[in-house]
Amino acid sequence: MEEQVTGTLADGRTYRATPYAVEILDAQGAVVETIDLSEVMELRREGLDVTFRRRKGKTLTLRGATLADAGRLETTVRPAIPQAPAKSGGRIGGLFKWGCLGTLALVALIVISTMLTGGSSDGDSGAASTGSTTTVSGSGASNSLSTKEVGTNEGDVHFPLEVGAVGEVQQAKDKLHRVTIVSITDNATSSNEFEKPSNGHKFWVVEVLVENAGPAEIYVGSWKLRTTADFEYDPTIAVGFGEPLNLVQNLTSGAKTQGVVVFEVPEDAQPKFLRYDPNILAKGDLYFDAQ
Numbered sequence: 001m002e003e004q005v006t007g008t009l010a011d012g013r014t015y016r017a018t019p020y021a022v023e024i025l026d027a028q029g030a031v032v033e034t035i036d037l038s039e040v041m042e043l044r045r046e047g048l049d050v051t052f053r054r055r056k057g058k059t060l061t062l063r064g065a066t067l068a069d070a071g072r073l074e075t076t077v078r079p080a081i082p083q084a085p086a087k088s089g090g091r092i093g094g095l096f097k098w099g100c101l102g103t104l105a106l107v108a109l110i111v112i113s114t115m116l117t118g119g120s121s122d123g124d125s126g127a128a129s130t131g132s133t134t135t136v137s138g139s140g141a142s143n144s145l146s147t148k149e150v151g152t153n154e155g156d157v158h159f160p161l162e163v164g165a166v167g168e169v170q171q172a173k174d175k176l177h178r179v180t181i182v183s184i185t186d187n188a189t190s191s192n193e194f195e196k197p198s199n200g201h202k203f204w205v206v207e208v209l210v211e212n213a214g215p216a217e218i219y220v221g222s223w224k225l226r227t228t229a230d231f232e233y234d235p236t237i238a239v240g241f242g243e244p245l246n247l248v249q250n251l252t253s254g255a256k257t258q259g260v261v262v263f264e265v266p267e268d269a270q271p272k273f274l275r276y277d278p279n280i281l282a283k284g285d286l287y288f289d290a291q
Contacts, residue, residue: 155284
């Protein structure tokens with residue numbers, strides 16, 4: 001019997017997921033859409049949002065009513081998403097498809113490669129050139145592979161991670177999110193005696209106020225905490241720290257919502273930045289930087 005998991009979406013609909021398909025059901029239990037997992041090229045999960053990129057048809061994002069709903073959905077369908085196949089044989093392997101012509105082309109390629117590499121060794125120079133590829137020893141190698149600095153995409157904005165800080169990020173021309181840091185508690189203790197972090201971990205809690213400062217309706221965005229060790233953490237479900245922030249709420253113009261967001265991190269972890277993402281499918285995030 002195949003595994004079947006059900007859950008609730010933020011818009012009130014429900015889902016029924018198996019390792020082969022995801023069915024979206026309306027309030028009456030009727031199937032209104034089916035996602036064939038064999039047609040899904042990529043699966044992404046960020047907070048409450050699970051995004052399916054399909055070979056045909058539009059990319060679809062399902063927002064869970066809770067983190068648990070989103071997590072069950074991802075866990076069920078993730079094994080069914082095919083991994084990108086490794087290229088077999090590369091350019092040389094492809095030449096053999098053409099029979100004799102392929103063999104001649106391969107011979108020519110070997111001759112040219114030999115001519116290009118001949119005499120290229122430079123003794124103790126520390127660099128060897130083979131064709132169009134250069135391998136450099138020493139510290140210079142790491143510089144060529146440096147990653148793009150986080151938070152430098154178009155639309156990204158930065159504010160200090162401190163109590164009272166107010167930041168704004170533009171999701172679209174008529175959608176403006178305003179976020180205020182109300183309080184920050186490191187190594188927080190729950191009022192519920194049974195709510196404890198796992199061994200070697202602690203709770204890091206931030207209380208925020210989210211406001212729709214634009215004319216169009218918005219949905220509350222998602223959160224991530226990055227530590228100075230460059231590990232990123234999603235919010236965790238925990239009680240006893242105050243009223244949780246409603247992560248699936250929509251806000252009309254001028255509306256506000258306030259609550260706590262809880263992260264479970266290693267005991268020695270320190271925040272590098274807190275990121276608020278108004279839309280995971282678009283550029284432009286709000287960063288509260290600790291450094």
